[in-house]
Amino acid sequence: MKNAFSKEKWAYLRYTISHPMDGFYWIRHQDRGSVPIAILIVICFSLCFSLNRISANFIVNDVYPPSVDSLEELSGILLLYALVCVANWSITCLMNGEGRMKDIAIAVGYGCTPLIPAFLIATALSHVITMEEAAFYSIIIGAGVAYAVILVLIGIMQVHNYTLGKTLQTLVLTFIAILIIIFLCLLLANLIGQVFNFFRYLYIEIIFRA
Amino acid sequence: MKSKKRIASFLLALVLLVLSVPMDALAVPYDSYNYDYWNDVVKTPAPYVPDGSISAVTLGLDKPLANPQDICVAPNGSLYIADTGNNRIIIVSGTTHQVERIITSFDNNGVEDHFSAPTGVCVSKKEQLYIADRENKRIVVLDDADNLVRVVQDPKSDVLGEGFVFKPLKISVDYADRIYCIAQNMFQGIMVFETDGNFSGFFGTIDVTLSLWEKFWKKVATKEERSNQTLYIATEFTGIDIDEDGFVYATNIDKSGEQGVRRLNPKGEDVIKKGRKANVGGDLWIDSVGSYSGPSQITDVVYRGHGIYSLLDRKRGRIFTYDHEGNLLYIFGGLGTQKGTFNTPTAIEQWENGLLILDANRAEIYKFAPTEYGSLINEAVALRHDGDESQAVPLWARVLELDENNELANAGIGKAYLSAGDNATAMKYLKIGMNRDYYSIAFKRYRSELLRQYLGPVLTGTVVLICGIWLFGKLRQRRNFRRKGGEQA
Numbered sequence: 001m002k003n004a005f006s007k008e009k010w011a012y013l014r015y016t017i018s019h020p021m022d023g024f025y026w027i028r029h030q031d032r033g034s035v036p037i038a039i040l041i042v043i044c045f046s047l048c049f050s051l052n053r054i055s056a057n058f059i060v061n062d063v064y065p066p067s068v069d070s071l072e073e074l075s076g077i078l079l080l081y082a083l084v085c086v087a088n089w090s091i092t093c094l095m096n097g098e099g100r101m102k103d104i105a106i107a108v109g110y111g112c113t114p115l116i117p118a119f120l121i122a123t124a125l126s127h128v129i130t131m132e133e134a135a136f137y138s139i140i141i142g143a144g145v146a147y148a149v150i151l152v153l154i155g156i157m158q159v160h161n162y163t164l165g166k167t168l169q170t171l172v173l174t175f176i177a178i179l180i181i182i183f184l185c186l187l188l189a190n191l192i193g194q195v196f197n198f199f200r201y202l203y204i205e206i207i208f209r210a
Numbered sequence: 211m212k213s214k215k216r217i218a219s220f221l222l223a224l225v226l227l228v229l230s231v232p233m234d235a236l237a238v239p240y241d242s243y244n245y246d247y248w249n250d251v252v253k254t255p256a257p258y259v260p261d262g263s264i265s266a267v268t269l270g271l272d273k274p275l276a277n278p279q280d281i282c283v284a285p286n287g288s289l290y291i292a293d294t295g296n297n298r299i300i301i302v303s304g305t306t307h308q309v310e311r312i313i314t315s316f317d318n319n320g321v322e323d324h325f326s327a328p329t330g331v332c333v334s335k336k337e338q339l340y341i342a343d344r345e346n347k348r349i350v351v352l353d354d355a356d357n358l359v360r361v362v363q364d365p366k367s368d369v370l371g372e373g374f375v376f377k378p379l380k381i382s383v384d385y386a387d388r389i390y391c392i393a394q395n396m397f398q399g400i401m402v403f404e405t406d407g408n409f410s411g412f413f414g415t416i417d418v419t420l421s422l423w424e425k426f427w428k429k430v431a432t433k434e435e436r437s438n439q440t441l442y443i444a445t446e447f448t449g450i451d452i453d454e455d456g457f458v459y460a461t462n463i464d465k466s467g468e469q470g471v472r473r474l475n476p477k478g479e480d481v482i483k484k485g486r487k488a489n490v491g492g493d494l495w496i497d498s499v500g501s502y503s504g505p506s507q508i509t510d511v512v513y514r515g516h517g518i519y520s521l522l523d524r525k526r527g528r529i530f531t532y533d534h535e536g537n538l539l540y541i542f543g544g545l546g547t548q549k550g551t552f553n554t555p556t557a558i559e560q561w562e563n564g565l566l567i568l569d570a571n572r573a574e575i576y577k578f579a580p581t582e583y584g585s586l587i588n589e590a591v592a593l594r595h596d597g598d599e600s601q602a603v604p605l606w607a608r609v610l611e612l613d614e615n616n617e618l619a620n621a622g623i624g625k626a627y628l629s630a631g632d633n634a635t636a637m638k639y640l641k642i643g644m645n646r647d648y649y650s651i652a653f654k655r656y657r658s659e660l661l662r663q664y665l666g667p668v669l670t671g672t673v674v675l676i677c678g679i680w681l682f683g684k685l686r687q688r689r690n691f692r693r694k695g696g697e698q699a
Contacts, residue, residue: 058641059650064248128657131650 017113018153024110024158028103035102038109039081045112046070046077048119057126060137084108087177088156091170095159104183107155113150118144231280239551240528240544245619247644249487249494254613257531257540257584261564265288265451269302269309275573278428280342281566284333289566292331292341293573297324299331299341304562309672310346312464313339314378316350316358323358325350335382341379342391348402349378349389357499362389365401365409367547382450382458389460392447397469399478400460402448414474449510449557459511461517466694467491467505470521485536489581492523492530493541502526512558512565516592520558529565529578530655537618540587542578543567550576583612590622621645626653633659 003009004028012032027033050070054154085105092099097106122140129137157167242256242616266274284287286302299313315324329397330342337354341359348363365376377394384390389403390413399412399530420428420442431439449461458474470491473482484490492506508530513519517534527545532538544551557568563585565578580588590605599622606622611683613619620642628648631655 059646059653130654130657131646 004034004036007035007036008032013037013110013113016110017151020154021158024155026109027106027110028099028159028161033103033106034109035105035109038106041109041116042077042081043074045115045119046074048116048123050075051076052119052123056123056137057129058162059129059131060126060134081105081108083178083181085176087181088170088174091173091177093162095166095170097162097170099156099159103159104156107159108151108152111152111155114144114147114151118147121149218435219267227332234530239546239548240542242540242542244538244616245487246539246615247486248627251495252615254540254616255583255588256492256541256542256581258371258529258542258565258580258597261293261579262565263549263577264302264307269300271309275300277569277570278328278575279556281557281559281575282333283561284337285335287339287562288333289561289575290333291568291627292328292332294327294329294344297326297328299325299328299339311356311592313352313356316352316356318361319455330378330380332383335385336387336450338383338387340381340383340389344377344379344394347376347378349381349391351407351465362403362407365403365476367409367411369398369412370409370589375444380448380450382452382457385460386456390450390452390460392450392460395446397444399617400450400458400474413459413478414460414472414480415445415478416472418444437695440576443494450509451513451519452506453513454515455671459478459513461508461511463507463509463523464491465505467493467496470506470508470523471511471519481538483534485538485642487536487538490532490536491527492522493526506530509556512560513683514560514588516588517595518588518591520557520565522555522559524555527555529558529567534595539591539618550578552576580606583609584673586612587618588660590619594622600629602626615642617645621648624648624652628655 009032012023012027013034016027018034023032040162047070050068050073051209053061053073054065054068054070056063088104088108089096089099089101092104118141122137122144125140126137153164153167153171156162156171159166160167160170162170218484228275238256238259240256242254243251244254246252249357254422258280275291275293275298278291279294280292281289282292283304288304288310289304291300293300297314300309302308303310303313315322317323325341325343326345327343328341330340332340334340338354338359339354339356341350341352342638343350348361351359352363353359363376369505370508378391379394380392384388391401391403391405393401397416399415402410402413404410404557426444427472429438429461445462445464447460447462451459453459455473456476459471462472468489469482469484471482472480475481482490487494497503497504502525504525506521506526506528508521508523512522515532518531518539520529522529522532523543527543529540529543530538530541538643543555545553545571547553551566552569552572554569554571555567556570559566559568560614561577563580567576567578568574569576586605586609590602590609593599593602593605602622603626604625606619609616609619610623623647624636624639624641624643627639627646629634633652636652637649637656638651
């Protein structure tokens, strides 16, 4: 654990953000990345996202305040993160991807890094801009999201040693896999519920007869 | 003894409980509410309260009203009631509130003529009475002494089909005595008749809008299947009114609940402003259960001056009032059997200061009087419409005392502070009033105010600080250099 948050790992995160092609490659081949840091980044991103929704200025913020629940958003984003990683891993396993689960988690987590400053800066900026300058606010968030998307794309590509075309292909399949996983989970939950109900009624029947 | 005491105290408590119910709640048998920025329902004080009714009993008529379909207030204040079932027009004086006269027949070129199911009445600026005589398939125009002016019937035009039967339902007349008529089974729009009574064309046709899904099925269906499908026809207009500039307000039943009223310019184009919610169709929350669900069915409109107009919803018996910008001002009314609630609301008019709602089934006209809350909003909105927004401030302030979350009032006060130069207070009110555009303006001014105040000192301070750091660095460098030099020496 101590190793996971070591100075070298943080330094390498910085390197990966600025040199994604090289950075993600050595994450796969030399274990230069750290899963705990990746998860920490996702958590930070979620908090910044909630912060932006609740405290961006009135001029740019059209969110119904009672609808913001940072814990709900955190669990949602973490769940989505886990889903993406699992789905991507299941697809790339079958498509000659070289990345391990660990590498995928790091690639996606590290990729979220630009979103944190983007949301923080945009939220702070929203308090000093007027409506005419609201474009700057959108540009900052847009740039952050674009950078994050590029990072995740390159991350997945380098970790699996894919070409760009094949990466896009696997990402589409990953999306389908996410849907299948959700479907299976719902099915499973339903079935478990029915089994549970069966035993519950059995119990009620026994109680009534006895 | 003890039990008697107990009973007595119980009864006393009961009496106190009954007395403690606020009188206001007893007086108003419906909910008054509005929709806030987030489309949540917000309860408001009642803008209008029931104020008695007009019926055959109060008017002292020989036989009760039978299924009356329309009412109209003349420029001189008299109320005209189309007593459809009894084939007569009743005129109620505006001053005494008693029957002035009853028109049952008129002299049609020497022959005594009668009405047959008159469903619409309208009085023009020249005090001429226009009657939509439905079953006689004509519009009768009488002057103020009940003499026949002309009869409009049997319109001829290429655009009207072969077997077209002209059955006028509702009529309205503009300042140039042009007749705007809603006819039965006429889906092409409002029929317009020139001053001389000639049919001149259709007006304000409602376009049929198909959903993507309906378009898809139309493409897929065979010709045979299509002939069995229900026709996609435009909805009919239901009610009509004309403002002082000659713009026609016409209501229709919109199945999507978005636009229950149109404001038609002289070319017949819809120029209504739908406001921020892009909705002038009554209720926004329409998914309750049973016959109570579904969009509002707007059956009549009354233009009330200064850009304010009210819509009557027959589905839930509510009256929706909008301003010229499409802001919902207030909602009141409801269906029911209590005094002040309706069974089949069919027509709405403004009489004196209050509103009149005609209930066809109960054959009764309900009067509503504005409360302080309602009249304050009416006045403030009228002032804004006329461009005297600054005078509206004390009115809005009083509205806020009655209903502190009123967004229009908050925005109105905010704008006043903005023009007075108090930007910080303006920002506070405009934010509660959810008015982004004006908030942005207020903020911009507030920001430049702050900059003007603090930018100079802050910049000077920064420059001094940077110079200081630079100097300090230089000094230390020199000292270090000296020390090093000293060691070396």
